[in-house]
Amino acid sequence: MAKPKKQPRPKAVTPKGFRDYFGAEVTQRTEMLRTIAGVYHRYGFDALESSAVETVEALGKFLPDVDRPNEGVFAWQEEDGDWLALRYDMTAPLARVYAQHRNDLPTPYRRYAMGPVWRNEKPGPGRFRQFYQCDADTVGTASMAADAEICAMLADTLEAVGIDRGDYIIRVNNRKVLNGVLEVAGLDAVSYPKNDNLREAVSSSFQNNLRDQVLRTIDKFDKVGAEGVSALLGSGRKDSSGAFIEGVGLETEQINRIVNFLEGASYIFLEEDIRETLEKIGTNLSPSSSNAGTLHNLWQLVEGSETGQDGVKELAQIAELLEAQGYETQQIRIDPSVVRGLGYYTGPVYEAELTFEILDEKGRPRQFGSVAGGGRYDDLVKRFTGQEVPATGVSIGIDRLLAALREKGRVSSAAQGPVVVTVMDRDRMADYQTMVAELRNAGIRAEVYLGNPKNFGNQLKYADRRASPVAIIEGADEKSNGLVQIKDLILGAQIAENATLEEWKERPSQFEVARAELVAKVREILAGHEDA
């Protein structure tokens, strides 16, 4: 008889592009999400948790960013023929939820959502196919007060999680202003397409035209600066590798107009001129604000374009509201160089950057960069209902923000280990369990060693791996004398590193106390380390 074929063992691996999170990695994120939810809640936003799975039909086939329209989702077909997929962001599900439940939801509907999203992308170093997003959106109002509120809330959120004022900047632009500038420059004055198949249209008809090339070039402003963009909009330039990049071929005046637009935030104007412009825009914004200068510049650049002027007016409203609430341009400011991809945004766009420097993988200093972004998208719900529903919102990249806080030392990466009660006599497990029960009832994290107790060294090695602050020892002698040994492992480690033999012999890191004093002594040791 043939032997049954032995099945090979399964491999114990995460799928490519996925990873596991352990201990403090999980609890720090949970705490951060809790802090953020607290701010959102105070702003009147309600929690929403939609299912991780959506119909492919409801989700739409493409991601918002046009530069990668074919990035995939994880999808599968049901027995009944329906295609389902994992959500790739929180915005598409929000549009579906709002369309589905709009009669039961308040309008405007302020909601926040936090959780994992999944992208079927090629995994790369530090690039995962499951990651956390934390979104807040206001659906059902065209008021710029909604956009201003999101920006204010974003600033409050960053400060609440531990990013100091001065270490972040929220930059605000408006897609309409950009469109206005291009219109005045004679570049494809057709306004941004507003139809049901918005994103598809963008990816196909815009792909190869002049305006799209201009937008892609503008998006490089952060990297190549004004000079670089000028060259790329004109006859081209050599990149850092020496390769020549073909230019878009615009005329000098067109180029100047665009570069003036991008650099608008850094010009200085006469207050007299600014006052005059603010009056035309119809805003109470303070003329001495740097935002006022930027708006003055933009207003000149969009002269002749109604879309552009609308955009400037919208920015002025946002700036005025934020000024009235006491937000400074050091926290939130109008900055025309923010493009935020070329996706579905239809009005204001905003982006939060962390401005402190970190060292990159080669040890060179660089700015930490973007941790959140968003904007106004007025067409997403319309896909379902046919009615235009204005909406605006922001998405925080939780994993990046957490990484930033670790860089700044704002979250400790050390886990708080438990007190370990060692097992000297395997038949007295009940005694040891009673000790941990007492410690836990006093709010102290504690556990009994549950491995094979035969080798005491292994128990201390275990305590070390658990980052335990304290170990408890009760052998037969201690038991009969009503005593316990308490080992201060943190102090012990310090002594082991620095102490002389004399100091070592004194063993000041180990204490013998009455069994009844166990909890009090452990508490005293832990408190000492907290103060340190």
Next chain:
Amino acid sequence: MAKPKKQPRPKAVTPKGFRDYFGAEVTQRTEMLRTIAGVYHRYGFDALESSAVETVEALGKFLPDVDRPNEGVFAWQEEDGDWLALRYDMTAPLARVYAQHRNDLPTPYRRYAMGPVWRNEKPGPGRFRQFYQCDADTVGTASMAADAEICAMLADTLEAVGIDRGDYIIRVNNRKVLNGVLEVAGLDAVSYPKNDNLREAVSSSFQNNLRDQVLRTIDKFDKVGAEGVSALLGSGRKDSSGAFIEGVGLETEQINRIVNFLEGASYIFLEEDIRETLEKIGTNLSPSSSNAGTLHNLWQLVEGSETGQDGVKELAQIAELLEAQGYETQQIRIDPSVVRGLGYYTGPVYEAELTFEILDEKGRPRQFGSVAGGGRYDDLVKRFTGQEVPATGVSIGIDRLLAALREKGRVSSAAQGPVVVTVMDRDRMADYQTMVAELRNAGIRAEVYLGNPKNFGNQLKYADRRASPVAIIEGADEKSNGLVQIKDLILGAQIAENATLEEWKERPSQFEVARAELVAKVREILAGHEDA
């Protein structure tokens, strides 16, 4: 030219078997998970968040419960040919994680995990394909102290989230005792299969044999009682519909042995006899404990079966440890009628039930039932590594536990709405935003009405839908006099329901205060409602 075919609008629906959670449904769950994590942390358990996606190979193809071995997972094939799937529980991923990272993890490894799991089952009323689990497991120790600890932690957890002592019972059994009883009764003495393809083996070879029929019948004890089980193990019985159910056909002595086993917890024995048995078992358990009586009974029933005696000894160890820590049999007790499916458990099994009554959909009282369960499974990691790794753990059904707390009125189902600042003058949005900023800075949840402000009635309707406690009104008159109107909407609703016309006219639910008094007055009103 043919018109381009217009695409139909996508349907705004959740996929079948999935749902959305709004507001308090989300925040209450988050709070409950936080409380549970607090208890687990204090017990020394570390957080683990594995990816939602696993390779089908690592996951195994089947769910743990043998009575539905073909229940599916959501799976799809990658471009490179690999099959991936959403996790269906937290245990299979734990086995994978432990096998993958065992050199970096402490042993024993105590971990907790909380999050959604997905099952590709036929959706039904109240039965969803995505739901939350919250697991705690100890991997790498065969010590019964680990099982006792999980039971103790489960009791602490239930009390921490708001289930009173007396409203729950954790029942503990041991698969080995059951096997011993069957062995002594001459029913398929082969011990439970321990091999790599454990679950497959169970579902195929056991499916139709006598022992399996006996186990399935025992599992009905909760529903049909001792008499029903006796009949079903013998010649059969009529069910409630009058249909005759064929019996298993055991002999009377076999049946008595099994029923004695199931009823073991309710017998009364002579303390003298109990003492003698406890000595044989080798436990310090108090002879007056009801657990002692149960163990005494079991010990008689498994006489002659080594497996059965091992099982009774294990239960005695658990009972002794729990007694030493002060847990009462009202909280946790040995109960042989717990079977916990016929799946992968190899030793102790435990189940938490809520014992208070609720009304079912037909208005009849019934016990709330099981909210958590688990046990020892020594073979899951072996699938990957070939080495046996003992493990034990529990899974709490979060959604059921939350439903129970709502039944008991322990979580309020009413959301806490924000203070709504109404908009009387759309040009003074900055004034209104300043008010909400002041309120929020004082820690008060507040928002400006962002809909079309033209119709004031709509603003109050909105406040009503948001369950707002307070509305703020500042018209032109108030503004010029430095005043604001503050409407107590909760009091207003009470008056509207009960008040006479006279009382109504006095409008005691609306207050006019100086603008500078806004925050203080709102705080006073909110405090009044909190006290009420």
